[in-house]
Amino acid sequence: MLRKVFGSSVFGIEATTITVEVNIGQGIGYHLVGLPDNAIKESNYRIASALQFNGFKIPGKKITINMAPADMRKEGSAYDLTLAIGILTASEQIKATGLEEYIIMGELSLDGTLQPIKGALPIAIKAKEEGFKGFILPDENAKEAAIVAGINVFGVKDIKEVIAFFDEEIPLEQTIVDIKEEFSKALDFPEFDFADVKGQESIKRSMEIAAAGGHNIILIGPPGSGKTMLAKRLPSILPPMTLHEALETTKIHSVTGRTINSGIMNYRPFRSPHHTISDVALVGGGAYPQPGEISMAHNGVLFLDELPEFKRSVLEVMRQPLEDREVTISRAKFTVTYPSSFMLVASMNPSPGGYFNDPNAPVTSTPAEMQRYLSKISGPLLDRIDIHIEVTPVPFEKLSEERKGERSTVIRERVTKARELQTQRFEALPNIHYNAQMNTKQIREYCKLEVSSLELLKKAMERLNLSARAYDRILKVARTIADLENETSINGNHISEAIQYRSLDREGWLG
Incomplete structure (x- = not known):
């Protein structure tokens, strides 16, 4: 008997519906076709154990399973439940009423319990577009998929629940997420708050400007001056994400298999990779491309601590994504594009020893050592960083002050107002949302x-x-x-302050 069950494959951050055709006929054998990878080929062992544990069995006949479209590579263990339900319905062990109305995905344990899958959100979006009634998946991923309105999402713990549902014995409980409630949970008490930073008023000002316009920023200063401390607090002053941004960011994290407890990301991501990272891990790639750190930081902050310690090849591959705000990974048979609109925050010491032109420094560097150190960062990369700011050590008087600084929530209000002005300004431009995204044509018009x-x-x-x-x-x-400052035109004071934020272009830095 031939039966069809529907699953889904994630390619990039988009999903494609997969039709699993199961035919059971005369003979003996188990044949799985349609370009499955090793994880799918091994699924028959997991399925056999799970069915036996729950009082069912794989029939001793010839089983042919085709995963269509047959010319598309399928990978991962998320098809276990799809294949198992297909075998049970084709062998008439269960009724499977209304099977064609559901997308079914999940990895099986040997006892029939379900393990979480990757890409639940893009799969739910595609299922809704194609008119499916419901999506059955592991309980851990249910909230993530349930943020898509217009499709019934059922989170299940084991295969027994799915079998009982299709046999019309026990109805499944629909997972419902109140998106507005989850999304409106304001970050009024961020973990890292600017109120904790002593002194550094000029640096806070430059960070506020960077946040208001979405500008990339580099902090240059000796060890212990507070560069990392300041960078970690930048997300707390960024405007809250829009629903569109939250969905886009959640999709990327969903594809990588990261489970989001609330279903939707209601905070801006902050990614801080180690300086030993490879170029593939940073921008994305691999035999079957996955998003890299720059895509994981989409709509958030990418922090590169000790910038010159990163391999030059790693830094150079960021040049194009910084301009285009997306990264395209090409392979012989396909091309994948991942969004990567992030704020780059970098920090560096001014010299290999960490101190610059300081006669009292514990470690000094020769001019040749300094030139070699600073030349690790190319001019084209520095050109893509809007704000260069020197961070000086905080004096003892400031450190010992009891008075708290300005809270992040107060700074965020000013930043949000500035962003609102920019949103109105670029209303007619679909791909421009804030000043840092302006191209040459818009700069001539608005500046x-x-x-x-x-x-x-x-x-x-x-x-x-x-x-x-x-x-x-x-x-x-x-x-x-x-x-x-809510000014419609740019005056001399604005230009003067902006020029101050090009420290690395000045005489004495890069020779």
Whole structure:
């Protein structure tokens, strides 16, 4: 008897419906076709044990299973439940009423309990688009899939529940998630708060500007000056995610198999990879491409601590994603594109010993050592970082102060207002949401300067020998400073402050 069961395959961050055709006829043998990988080929052992444990069996006949479309590679153990239900229905061990209305996915343990799967959210989105009535999957992934409205999601603990449901013995309990409630849980008490930072007012100001315009930022300072402490607090002042951003970010984390307890990510991701990371782990890739750290940081912050310690090849592969805000991974037979719109926050010591032009420093470096150290970061990469800021050690008087600094929630209010101005400004542009995303055409339109401001910028360009890209960065940052002050036009003060945030372009840094 031939029966069809429906599963799904995730490719990139999109899902494709897979039709599992099970035919049981005369003869003996077990044949699984349709380009399955080893994990799927091994599924017959897990299925046989799970069925036997629950009072069923694989029939001693010829079983042919085709996973269509047959020319698409299928991978992973998430098809165990799909195949098991197909075998039970084709052998008429269960009734399976309304089987064609459901997507069924799950990895089986030997006793029939279900293990979580990857990509539950994109699968649920695709199932809804294709008009399926419901999605049956492991209980751990149910909340994640249930944020998709318009499809019934049933989280199950073991295969026994699924069999009882299709035999019309026990109904399954639908998982319902109140998206608004989960999404509106405000981060009023962040784990890392700017109120804990002593002193460093100028650095807090530059971080506020970076957050308001979505600008990349690099912090340069000796050990113990607070670079990492400041970077970890940046997400606490970023505006809350929109529902669209939250869904997009959740999809990426879902594909990697990360379980989200609330079903939807209601906070901006903060990723901090170690400096030994490979270029594939950073941007994504592999034989069957997976998202890298830059995609995991989508709509959030990517923090690269001790930037010159990263391999140069790793840093260079980030250049294109920083500009395009997406990364395309090409293989001989297919191409995958992952979104990677993140804020880059980098930190570095000014020299190999950690101290720069300090006669009292415990460790000093020769000019040649410093040049070698700083040359690990290429000019093109630095050009893509809008704000360069020097971080100086905090004096004892500031450290011993009892007075608390400004809270992150207060700073976030100012940042959110500035972002709202930018949202209104770029309303007609679908791919531009904040100042850092502006291209040359938009910069010319929205960053017009008065004659005096233009003259000031011209002198700075000539004196610091800045590139055309650095010119654009200064204008973008100046536009953000004006937005924070609710000014419609950019004036000389905004330009002057923006120029201060190009420390590494100044004489004495990169030779």
